[in-house]
Structures are given as C-alpha cells and as structure tokens.
Amino acid sequence: MSIIEVKQLKKSFGSNEVLKDISVEIQEKEVVCVIGPSGSGKSTFLRCLNRLEDITGGTVVIDTHDITNPKVDINKVREEVGMVFQHFNLFPHKTVLENVTLAPMKVRKTEKSQAKQRALELLDKVGLREKADNYPGELSGGQKQRVAIARALAMNPKIMLFDEPTSALDPEMVGDVLAVMKQLALEGMTMIVVTHEMGFAREVGDRVLFMDGGFIVEENIPSLLFDAPQHERTQSFLSKVL
Amino acid sequence: MEVAKTAFPFFLEGLQITLYIFIIAVIAGFIIGLIVALMRLSPLKILNAIAIVYIDVIRGTPFIVQLFFIYFGLNSLEWLSMDRMYAGILTVAINAGAYFAEIIRAGIQSIDKGQTEAARSLGMTGRQTMTQIILPQAFRRMLPTITNQSIISLKDTSLLSIIGIADLTQQGQVQQATTFEPFIVWTVVGLMYFVVIYLLSLLAKFLERRFTLR
Numbered sequence: 001m002s003i004i005e006v007k008q009l010k011k012s013f014g015s016n017e018v019l020k021d022i023s024v025e026i027q028e029k030e031v032v033c034v035i036g037p038s039g040s041g042k043s044t045f046l047r048c049l050n051r052l053e054d055i056t057g058g059t060v061v062i063d064t065h066d067i068t069n070p071k072v073d074i075n076k077v078r079e080e081v082g083m084v085f086q087h088f089n090l091f092p093h094k095t096v097l098e099n100v101t102l103a104p105m106k107v108r109k110t111e112k113s114q115a116k117q118r119a120l121e122l123l124d125k126v127g128l129r130e131k132a133d134n135y136p137g138e139l140s141g142g143q144k145q146r147v148a149i150a151r152a153l154a155m156n157p158k159i160m161l162f163d164e165p166t167s168a169l170d171p172e173m174v175g176d177v178l179a180v181m182k183q184l185a186l187e188g189m190t191m192i193v194v195t196h197e198m199g200f201a202r203e204v205g206d207r208v209l210f211m212d213g214g215f216i217v218e219e220n221i222p223s224l225l226f227d228a229p230q231h232e233r234t235q236s237f238l239s240k241v242l
Numbered sequence: 243m244e245v246a247k248t249a250f251p252f253f254l255e256g257l258q259i260t261l262y263i264f265i266i267a268v269i270a271g272f273i274i275g276l277i278v279a280l281m282r283l284s285p286l287k288i289l290n291a292i293a294i295v296y297i298d299v300i301r302g303t304p305f306i307v308q309l310f311f312i313y314f315g316l317n318s319l320e321w322l323s324m325d326r327m328y329a330g331i332l333t334v335a336i337n338a339g340a341y342f343a344e345i346i347r348a349g350i351q352s353i354d355k356g357q358t359e360a361a362r363s364l365g366m367t368g369r370q371t372m373t374q375i376i377l378p379q380a381f382r383r384m385l386p387t388i389t390n391q392s393i394i395s396l397k398d399t400s401l402l403s404i405i406g407i408a409d410l411t412q413q414g415q416v417q418q419a420t421t422f423e424p425f426i427v428w429t430v431v432g433l434m435y436f437v438v439i440y441l442l443s444l445l446a447k448f449l450e451r452r453f454t455l456r
Contacts, residue, residue: 052359079365089360093378103364106374148360155364 003028003063003159003190004049010057011044018044020214022058028158029188033201033222036211037237042194045211046161049192050074050081063158079107082152086164088144090136096123096147097132100154108155115154122150126180142173146180153184160184162193198242202226210234245426249417256413257434263327263409264396267334271395272388274335275342280372282347293343300340305398309333313405330402338395345387349380382453389446393439400435410434 004026011019100119126146281293313329361371403412414431
C-alpha cells in the first residue's frame with residue numbers, strides 16, 4: 001500500500017490556479033524527485049503534502065490519514081512528515097542542540113536527556129556534533145541545512161519532504177547536504193525532493209516527476225526520464241538544464 | 243539649597259508614588275497590549291474589530307481626556323466608584339496598552355513566516371509556535387520600542403497630579419506653594435524624573451545587549 005496517495009489535487013491562490021490536477025502515489029521507502037521550471041507548482045505541491053498550504057480540491061492521504069478532511073489532527077500527521085526548507089528556517093534564538101531537541105520535547109514529550117542523546121546522534125550523523133552549542137547564526141549555509149535535516153529527523157518521521165534544499169547554498173556546500181540526503185535514502189527513508197540538482201535526481205531518485213504549469217507532465221525512472229524524455233516540454237526543459 | 247533639602251523628603255515620597263503607579267500600569271498595559279495584539283492578529287473578525295476600535299479610540303484621544311473620562315465620567319455613572327489612584331493606574335495602563343498592542347503586533351509580524359512554517363511542520367501547535375518560537379524572537383526585536391513607550395508612560399503619570407494624586411509632580415506643586423522657590427523646586431523635580439528615566443534606558447540597553455539577536 002502506498003504511504004502517500006494524492007488524487008486530483010488542486011490548489012489556487014485567489015484566481016491563480018497553481019496546481020491543476022495532480023494525482024500520484026508514492027510507496028514506502030521510495031525516493032521521488034520533483035523537477036520542473038520555477039512557477040510550475042512543484043514547491044506548492046510539496047507544501048500541500050503536510051498542509052502548509054490549504055488544499056483547494058482533491059484528496060491527499062498521508063499514511064492512511066486524509067489530510068483534506070478538516071477533522072483530521074494535522075499536527076499528528078505532521079509529526080510523521082519531516083520538512084526541510086530552502087532557507088533552512090532554523091530557530092535563531094536557540095542553539096543547534098535546542099533546535100533539534102525542541103520538537104521531540106514539546107510535541108512528543110520526550111525526556112530531555114533522551115532527546116539530547118538522540119539529537120547528538122543525529123548531529124553526529126550530519127557531521128556537526130561539535131556545533132551543538134553554537135547558534136545557527138554562527139554556521140555556514142550548508143551547516144545550517146544539515147542541522148535542519150537533523151531537526152526534522154529528530155521526530156523520527158516516516159516521510160521527509162525537501163523543498164529545494166540546496167538552492168540557497170554556495171556551490172561548495174551543496175555536496176555535504178546531498179551526501180547526507182543520499183545516506184538517508186540508502187537507509188530507506190521515504191523522501192520527496194523538489195530539486196534543481198539533476199545529478200542527485202538521477203543518482204538517488206527511484207522516480208522523477210517533471211512538473212509544468214500545475215500538472216505532472218511526465219514521470220519515470222530517472223534513466224528513462226533524463227535520457228529518453230517522451231514529452232516535448234520535458235525535452236525542452238532538460239535541454240536547458242542538463 | 244536649604245529649600246531643596248527640606249523639600250527633598252516630600253519629593254521622594256512623590257517619586258515613590260510615581261514609580262508605584264508606573265510599574266503597575268506598565269505591567270498591566272503590557273499584558274493588555276499582548277492580548278490585544280493577539281486579538282488583532284486573530285482570524286476571528288469580531289476580536290479583530292474590538293482590537294482595532296480600542297487602539298483607534300486610545301490613539302485618537304488625548305491622555306487627559308481619557309483620564310477625565312475614566313475618573314470623572316465613569317464615576318459619575320454611579321455604578322462603580324474608583325478612587326483616584328485606581329483611576330489613574332487604569333488610565334495609564336489602558337493608554338499604554340493600545341500602544342504596546344501595536345508594538346507587539348508589528349514585532350510578531352516582523353518574524354519571518356518560515357519560522358512559523360518550520361515549527362508547524364514539526365507538529366507544534368499554533369500556541370507552542372507562538373510561545374516557543376515567535377514571541378521570544380519578537381520581544382528581542384521590540385525591546386527598544388517597548389522601552390520608548392514605557393518612558394512615555396512614565397512621563398504621562400505626571401498628568402495624574404491633575405486629579406489630585408500625590409505623585410512627584412503634585413509634590414512639586416505643593417512645595418512650590420510652601421517655599422515660593424519655583425526655580426529650585428522644578429529643577430529638582432525635573433532632575434529626579436531625568437535620573438529615573440536615564441536609569442530605565444540603561445536597564446533597557448543592558449537587556450538589549452544580553453538578548454542580542456544571534
């Protein structure tokens with residue numbers, strides 16, 4: 001059974017229809033990369049998956065919970081869906097360690113010592129244990145993003161959403177972040193990654209969705225989508241970015 | 243100088259009352275401001291409207307008129323009776339509350355939307371997000387304007403002498419009448435206000451440095 005089921009998802013901002021008709025199923029442990037030109041709706045699509053955007057129409061079922069149902073406890077669903085943002089959105093008034101322990105302690109009511117131990121493990125995993133007592137302002141962009149990944153992982157989510165995680169980074173920082181994401185994929189995390197990193201999508205993705213104009217224009221396994229795109233829009237997009 | 247010496251104990255007494263009113267009124271005003279700011283930002287239209295009317299009425303009328311309305315106006319209705327101290331504190335609090343509300347609202351709105359999104363995406367509730375993430379950051383940003391409004395409110399307390407509260411300004415008037423030395427009396431009273439406000443701004447600078455945004 002698929003862990004994410006999106007049916008006829010529609011999203012409008014006022015009269016501007018950003019997502020027109022999105023249907024897709026994502027299996028557990030699958031890594032799905034979403035590519036496409038800016039304004040194609042790929043970030044909006046991702047943000048609908050944890051209802052950071054109000055959904056205009058259709059259904060989105062996350063791990064058996066229909067989040068378009070107003071009665072669903074969205075906070076409970078979000079506990080299982082980690083998100084990493086383009087601009088990191090770390091909490092600047094809290095230390096790196098506090099950033100990672102906050103949600104487990106406040107939301108999951110984890111003991112402080114336990115939360116701290118888990119946080120240090122995760123910081124170790126992203127290679128930043130020695131920065132635990134620093135503040136986000138003292139870190140580089142790549143380090144911030146790795147802390148943001150650790151922060152999301154601290155909730156032990158079943159699904160991780162990545163919204164252009166490397167787009168705001170200096171080129172030499174991109175590799176460290178992608179390496180952490182690749183490791184996560186190898187460990188079997190279900191991941192949806194909106195990205196412009198075609199190399200990552202090809203290497204790590206199980207499936208690639210190409211979005212344009214509020215639709216999923218084409219989807220396939222990476223080798224086929226990148227090397228033998230069927231749709232004309234996909235071909236012209238790829239010819240510009242590859 | 244002799245005059246200043248004999249008058250000084252009275253000034254100190256007045257200053258005590260001034261500070262007493264100031265501290266209670268500013269704390270109450272801040273709580274009012276926080277509640278009204280949250281009402282102002284609430285999605286509920288009715289709470290919004292109440293907050294806007296309150297802020298507009300206070301900003302659109304002079305402090306003295308607010309004081310007279312509360313002390314003389316409300317008391318004359320005879321369904322409540324406030325002594326002058328109560329009415330004075332209430333006026334300063336209600337007045338400061340409106341300005342604090344706007345300061346707090348602006349402070350909350352100045353925090354990047356990404357902070358809320360990050361917190362909510364982790365499963366935190368709206369309330370947790372406000373208390374853990376938004377308000378702590380907003381307060382640091384607001385500290386200079388909060389100090390400013392507090393100083394204005396402290397100075398506003400001097401107007402309470404008009405309804406007969408024995409604050410520092412009132413003591414100045416009494417001492418002027420008994421000593422016939424207005425120059426010395428008002429110099430000393432002015433200096434006392436100045437010193438208190440100066441200390442207040444030093445405290446604010448200290449707090450700002452302690453809580454610098456990182």
